[in-house]
Amino acid sequence: MSENRPTPPSVPLLFAMVTAAQLALSIFLPAVPDIAVNLQTSLTAAQSLVPIYFAAFSLAQLVIGPLSDKYGRRPVIICGMALFTLACIACAVAPSIEVLLTARAVQAVGACTTMVVCRAMIRDTCEGAAAIRVMSHFALSLGLGVSIAPLCGGFLTTWFGWRATFFANGLASLIILAGVLIMLRETLPPDMRQPPRFRHLLLTYLRIALNLRFTGYMLSISFASGAVQTFMAAGPIVLISNMGIRADRFGFFVMFLPMCYMVGTYAARRLAAFLSVDQVILVGVAFSLTGGVLQFAFGLIAINAPIPVLAAVATSNFGTGFIIGNCYAQALATVPPSIAGSASALGGFMQWGWAFLVALLVANLTHTSSLQMGSVHLATTILAFCMALILMLVIKRKAG
Numbered sequence: 001m002s003e004n005r006p007t008p009p010s011v012p013l014l015f016a017m018v019t020a021a022q023l024a025l026s027i028f029l030p031a032v033p034d035i036a037v038n039l040q041t042s043l044t045a046a047q048s049l050v051p052i053y054f055a056a057f058s059l060a061q062l063v064i065g066p067l068s069d070k071y072g073r074r075p076v077i078i079c080g081m082a083l084f085t086l087a088c089i090a091c092a093v094a095p096s097i098e099v100l101l102t103a104r105a106v107q108a109v110g111a112c113t114t115m116v117v118c119r120a121m122i123r124d125t126c127e128g129a130a131a132i133r134v135m136s137h138f139a140l141s142l143g144l145g146v147s148i149a150p151l152c153g154g155f156l157t158t159w160f161g162w163r164a165t166f167f168a169n170g171l172a173s174l175i176i177l178a179g180v181l182i183m184l185r186e187t188l189p190p191d192m193r194q195p196p197r198f199r200h201l202l203l204t205y206l207r208i209a210l211n212l213r214f215t216g217y218m219l220s221i222s223f224a225s226g227a228v229q230t231f232m233a234a235g236p237i238v239l240i241s242n243m244g245i246r247a248d249r250f251g252f253f254v255m256f257l258p259m260c261y262m263v264g265t266y267a268a269r270r271l272a273a274f275l276s277v278d279q280v281i282l283v284g285v286a287f288s289l290t291g292g293v294l295q296f297a298f299g300l301i302a303i304n305a306p307i308p309v310l311a312a313v314a315t316s317n318f319g320t321g322f323i324i325g326n327c328y329a330q331a332l333a334t335v336p337p338s339i340a341g342s343a344s345a346l347g348g349f350m351q352w353g354w355a356f357l358v359a360l361l362v363a364n365l366t367h368t369s370s371l372q373m374g375s376v377h378l379a380t381t382i383l384a385f386c387m388a389l390i391l392m393l394v395i396k397r398k399a400g
Contacts, residue, residue: 007125013183014118017077020173021084021111022145023152025053025232027169029254030154030247031162032236038162041097043237044363050233051359052101056108058352061116064109065345066201068117069338070193073124074186080113081177088170092163112352116344123332123340124187147258154251192338204342208335216391217331218347220281222354223387224288224323226380227316228257229355233362234373235313239306242367253310260314264321277326278392284322285381285388291316292374292381299371309370316381323384354380 028035028049036046068076087107094100156164208214235254239245245253264287268280275283295312303309328347335343358380365372 007185007187009118009121009125009185009187010183013179014121016176016179017081017114018118019145020081020169020176021114023149023169023172024084024088024107024111025145025149026254027149027153027156027165028162029150029232029236030240030250031157031165033240034157034162034247035097035100039094039097039100043241045097047233047237047363048101049104050229051356051363053104053108054229054352054356054359056105057112057115058349058356060109060112061345061348061352062205063345064113064116065120065342065348066204068113068120068188069340069342072186072188072190072193073117073121074184077113077117077184078177078180080110080117081173081180082110084110084113085170085173085177086110088166088173092166092170112348116348119328119332119344119348120340121187123335123344124337145258147255147262150251150254152251154246154248158246158248201342204339205346208339208343208346211334212395213391214331214334214343214347215350216387216395217327218350220285220384220388220391221324221327221347222351223380223384224285224316224320225351226354226358226384227288227291227377228261228313228320229358230362230373230376230380231257231313233359234365234367234376237367238309238370238373242369243304243306245306253306257310257314257317261317261321264318265325266321267318268322268326271322272326277330278396280322281326281330282388282392284319284326285385287319287322288316289319289381289385291319292378295370295374296378297374299369299374302369302371304369309373312374312377316377 032046032049033043035041035049036043039046064076064080084107087103087110090103091100091107094103152168153165156168236250239253240247240250264284268284271280271283291312291314294315295309298308298312331347332340332343358376362373362376365376367373
């Protein structure tokens with residue numbers, strides 16, 4: 001690390017901020033059928049809580065990243081977490097599906113500040129092996145939030161109703177916001193900030209997008225992450241409505257999926273002692289594809305049981321643990337720190353934009369079995385595997 005780099009932020013604090021945002025992603029999933037009944041709407045409309053979150057999350061990143069490049073990381077994170085907390089409360093008291101969908105979109109805008117700005121803060125303060133190490137902790141926090149959220153959501157839904165899931169998320173965010181106000185320090189000095197003029201911003205995004213190494217790493221993340229996004233949109237219907245799993249048991253089953261992701265992240269760190277970063281990524285996309293093949297096969301032979309479905313998602317999630325932290329570190333290393341916020345935003349837009357497309361497709365399918373979910377799962381993991389191969393064997397070799 002260079003001597004003039006700012007002091008890195010507290011890893012536990014970054015971990016807590018990202019975990020709070022990740023809770024919003026899936027804490028309500030066990031309640032999807034109950035939301036449809038309580039708000040007198042269709043299952044398709046209730047499922048739309050997933051893609052609308054992804055859509056708002058992806059678009060907001062294009063604004064939040066440049067704002068953090070102009071005004072600094074700390075004020076943007078504080079405003080974002082405050083907005084997120086208020087949106088959680090709005091979700092909890094929503095009287096209709098329309099209000100709930102609107103509040104979910106606002107919640108996503110607040111949540112994405114932690115994802116975008118935390119990645120940029122890592123880029124501000126770390127490089128090389130140190131960046132990969134901190135990004136691995138960042139990746140673990142992604143897994144932890146998604147791991148505990150469905151379990152907590154299942155019990156909260158069973159004991160208190162679906163609104164309790166959003167109240168709990170808002171309370172957790174409020175506590176972490178207090179920690180941010182006390183502990184978080186700025187990592188982008190004023191002399192390194194860039195004002196986000198519209199034309200300059202477009203040229204910056206174009207410059208980053210034309211960086212084929214950056215784009216290749218980010219698309220590998222996007223396609224691999226599509227496996228779990230597919231399950232998030234279809235899982236409540238396939239497991240709860242079709243297979244008859246109770247909401248609290250759904251949360252218990254789903255809890256193990258992010259654990260596989262976290263184990264994959266840990267295994268990737270250990271494997272990095274023997275393989276290059278790119279080789280570790282290739283191992284990850286191979287596991288991801290294996291899960292897609294299994295899910296599609298289980299659907300074809302009409303297996304109507306939760307364990308095989310979850311095992312296939314777990315296999316892909318294990319592979320994703322090899323991919324996310326390493327790909328983010330490699331991608332952001334290709335851009336200068338002064339535009340790290342914009343690069344993080346564009347990368348997030350790609351990842352969550354793909355998540356939106358996948359979730360929207362899945363939410364509009366009629367799920368008579370796990371085959372529909374398995375088909376999308378297989379397709380997105382094939383794309384991840386092919387993108388990683390093209391990046392390693394073509395793009396990086398041409399770049400020398």
